[in-house]
Amino acid sequence: MTDSRSSRRGRRNPSVTDEAIDKIQNLIISGSWGPGDRLPRESELAAQLGLSRNSLREAVRALSQLRVLEVRQGDGTYVTSLEPELLLESTSFVSHLLVGESALELFEVRRLLEGAAAALAAARIDEASKEALRGKLERMIESETVEELVQADVDFHAVIAHATGNTFLTSLLASLSSRTMRARMWRGREVDNALDVTRDEHRRIFEAIVGGDPELARAAAMAHIASELHPWRGPSHSLCGPSPPDTPCRQHYELKVPPPTLPVKTMKVGLHTRLKPGVEERYEEYHRAVWPEVLEGMRGVGITKYVIFRDGLDLFHYIECDDYERAIAELARTPVNQKWEVEMAPMTTVAHDFSGKGSDRMKQIFDF
Incomplete structure (x- = not known):
């Protein structure tokens, strides 16, 4: 039993369809089939893999949902481009289902990845991307509604991810940002002065990246994501709230x-x-x-x-x-x-x- 099969199945026993998925996956991993290649006809492939045609169809259907295979009616089945953006589509879908502690853990993962992306961007960003990043920051400053600012926020982080030159990191962050957008919008409506705080956080990220300081960029980006997490998790490193007027320390x-x-x-x-x-x-x-x-x-x-x-x-x-x-x-x-x-x-x-x-x-x- 392969490691990938074990991780995919968890505690349940492997099925014939699982065996079929593993065999197709191994052919792609070994290089026998590459991006864009057409699979043999169903009868030939079932015989080659020692599978029933029903099991093969189930495996193809599952791998199509994962964007590994593409079924073209009247033409055949092909291996997709296997680009990170395509393969990580399911991550975006699954992230919407996370609630409670799982949602908080998602934020923690994003905090680490955004910090890494900002650090890489500070070391690799070119002049065109610097100007693009400046434009997104200006849009955030000029935004008059929560929705406008949130969209500018998403675009700002997308420029940073693109500036890393790492397509997998870019796609992974994109798949996580859709889940967190709703939290950003909630935070903008519910937390006092959140829009101004968000603008200032992004200004610090921008200055660190354009200034070519990877560690400062990492710290600024991680602090920004931590502040997004704050309304979900509760008080931490934050104001205790208003005190009576005669309280010496406010x-x-x-x-x-x-x-x-x-x-x-x-x-x-x-x-x-x-x-x-x-x-x-x-x-x-x-x-x-x-x-x-x-x-x-x-x-x-x-x-x-x-x-x-x-x-x-x-x-x-x-x-x-x-x-x-x-x-x-x-x-x-x-x-x-x-x-x-x-x-x-x-x-x-x-x-x-x-x-x-x-x-x-x-x-x-x-x-x-």
Whole structure:
């Protein structure tokens, strides 16, 4: 029994039709039949494969549905072009049937693939594609309805996929985007300020790709897909919501990381930084979709909790880790964190001091 047969059938026992499908598949894989080739007449092929004509017809019908074979009435049966776009049509159909956790898993797959596509595009994109991408971004900015923006969003990602030069990746992403379009449209209607956030996310992706920065492009694309996933999954790295007027700190961001398996002494660190006037919303937008690589970087240096409170322009950071000075020094050397800080710097008058001993660190006076 072949691996492909096992994966296709799962737990059920193989049928005669399955055997027929496997034999036809093996002839294509071996090169005996190639794209565009005409299959022998039904009687000849059934005898060649040792199958009944009924089993052969069922196999041909199944492979036609998968776009592997094409039955031309009055002419015969042919192997299709076997192009990725054709073969992945069934992926698009099946993706519409996914619900619940399966739908969330689909988003996670798309997040990884979009990140990879953006990174490849940043390394391979030509001038024509740069202009095409710029045009799609301008369409997003000018869109007046959710539907217009969503279509521009789809077109924007299609240009990126095409710029990779990888036809399989392009086709796979196209097959996934139709399932997620409805979620995009829902998000545009239901989430406050979602259209502006989406435009800003795509601007960052565009700048990273046109600037030829694969890792920044990957991070920006993955953060964008993560923000699409947010309304489905629930709060994560996001605003806690409005607070009463007399609440000192109005906004709250939180990163929760599983604690280390080995017991270690936890350091608790408080920091104070300050925003420039007028950038509060932009700062919040960034922290609604922190780049996944930044979060992974914090986990990697031992930070197990990071919370940010805002009171007007003042930001108060609470951090738990095993060794703050070591952690902050390692982050300072991380390229992705350096790029994140480049984004944050124009918004702050008092920024993080990555020496670990700077003026932004607050004195602890009580711990209960």
